[in-house]
Amino acid sequence: MWAFVQKNKNDIIYLSLLLFSVLIGPYYRKLKTEEAKKWAGTILGIALIIIVSGYSAIHPICSALIGVIIIKVTTIRYCHVATFFFMFAYLFFFRFADKFGFKLSSGQTNLIQMIIVLRVIGVAFEMNGSWLAVVNPKKKGNEEISKINDRDEEFIELINPNIIDLVHYSFNYIGLLTGPYYRYRTFNDFFHLPYSKYVDCLGFTINTLKIVPLYISLYLAFSHIWPLEYVLTEDHNNRSFLYRMMYPWVLFAAFRQRIYSGMTLAESVCTSAGLGAYPVQGRNRTGHGPTVGYMKLKNILWRCGVVRRLSL
Template sequence: MNMLSFLTKNRNDIIYLSLLLFSVGIGPRYRALKTVQAKKWVGTIVGLVLILIVSGYSAIHPILSAVLGIVAIKVATVRYCHIVAFFLMFGYLFFFRLADKFGLPLSSGQTNLIEMIIVLRVVGVAFEMNGSWLAVGKAKKDENKEQKEVKTKDDDFLEIINPSTEDLFHYSFNYIGLLTGPYYRYRTFDDYFHLPYSKYVDCFGFTINTLRMVPLYISLYLAFSNIWPLEYVLSEDHNNRNFLYRMLYPWALFAAFRQRIYSGMTLAESVCTSAGLGAYPVQGRNRTGHGPTVGYLKLKQMSEEEAKTTQYDFNTVESMEVWGCETVVTLRDSMKVWNKAVQYWVAMVVYKRFPIKPLKIHAALFVSVIWHGFHAGYFFCIYFCPFYLMAEDIYYKLYYKDATGQKKKIIGFIMWFLRSHSESYQAAAFLLLTFDRIWIYYSSVYHYWYGVWLAFLILGLVLNQLHRSKRPSKLKTDGDENKEEIVSN
């Protein structure tokens, strides 16, 4: 009876997990398809079938939003297609999540995940098209001025990216990465069909290596979520526990959440490695989301013989550095290894392209929040990060950066503990979602972490000021000593 209850309660998650495993399993057969057109159409048809199985009647939302986005990209000129696509796709995302206000049923969380990926793809390709147009125009101007050294660091954008309507359709609905990511650029998608890498990379080896930890992640998730359930923090029994227990309970909640994310992201990466999408030669110094960062055009010209013997990686589709998530010392570094593909999208689409420099970080955070959803928990969680970073950066520079030996290890452990505790406290809001639920838990611990953070920040500012006031006299002394040394020589 308990097993039946468990299966019923987690029916949607089990179906979703099964579809992810199915997507991993069909990778070798998909990769073996002979023609580019066959691959594109089979990938798209499988993607559409997955959407229908997951979403049922709600499948209309991801399909309609993608079609509208593609039409908007093609109707708007390359100068404005990225802006039009951005506002259209996020506008539809608002409508999708507020469907009940319009008398329509709300979709499942799994359909929401698919819609989120569709938004990333359609908006991302529009920015790629506009970015390539701008970069090529800039390169031509530089050549006219005989300043060829001013070219972009990576010569990847020295070709126009302008996919046909059909290719935009295939990119939007291809099954690889459709269920839960990772995000990859249109350029990566196009390279998959036209470059020989997927034929020669050890897809099976990479997939097995990626999948081997998934059973552990799933087991830990089930254990943590059953021993320390989320709803317990809202109970009277929890409020009667001692303060230390209430304070540390989010560690268990965040641990369970991390295992869930690790398992989902790892399976999603395995879908890519199984099919061979995202494989590039290691000499391209490949980065998550972006792909090769150096010598891209040389890689495109690689012969079949070279492709057979070169070494590959799947860094382009790596979403999580699990060991890094668990061990890095600072929140700043933690953010770099968590959901890297989406962070890349936010950086390229929002942060780097937002016109008002002082507001770049706020624009990036705001878009990240509304992409996740409208719940207060996302604001509490994501918008607290820069405030914690203000304090963390001060202590990092003052005490950790130049420390060595045992001292560095001790300070590193303290910073790791504070970083982990802050993330757990923020994650509680992310998981509880609504303001009233968040307020119940935060009130049970007297909102203490905001007070601790503020005290740390004020103390850090004072210590930093004292450190700066000592520095000039030290520099002056060093300067005098240097003068004396020069004179004596």
């Protein structure tokens, strides 16, 4: 047992942090003010990065801060291009750090770095997209504006958060460890729209978590009966051809259970905190939010019976 714990220490710590993020959700949701929620989420997110990554935390933290600065220094017209090239250039350096004389980071840190890249580049594209769809068409006359109204105005307002809000979005603990990715607009609505107060966050979270024990049990069973290390032994090489051909399939099945458990816990972090709660009338899309009638959803307080979470 102790040997198993030592072998899977990093995964156990990682899953424990995901469980902690799920459990803290109801308390986070009950924070009174918007500023308290934003700062608490950011501080908790940075703390999780440091716990998981150690000294390697400098990579996601520094890259996110520099990316945010680039967004604000460049104009909204070109911020997405500049941010895209910087973040992927840094990701290239991060993935091949050993070629530059630095130590490679763990797989868990790699996941966090990928989420940071998605968030920073994603918000830059959101800002540019809102500018193109809202501000720029006004220069071309009423016909262009009418076309935007006909498609229900995906960007009905200019998205241009200040540098502090960009930092909060980049480091908020919800979805930071494993995902899922959600847009800045969904993140901003979490603080300004009241729908999360009317959704059964606990019920959704419990319903999502029910399957996790099965995933973990299958992973432990597969890993115990068909361990990965056995592939490197001489006994494995002496097995029949069919056995050696089928063994990777069992290892892949075990790996899938590990991924499923992590992703299910990550989704539960969102439902526990109430992120992504919108009325069903918005025809919500994963990580995106409402696809129709967004302005109405912002102005109308729906009753509890028509509110549900966004499936992330």
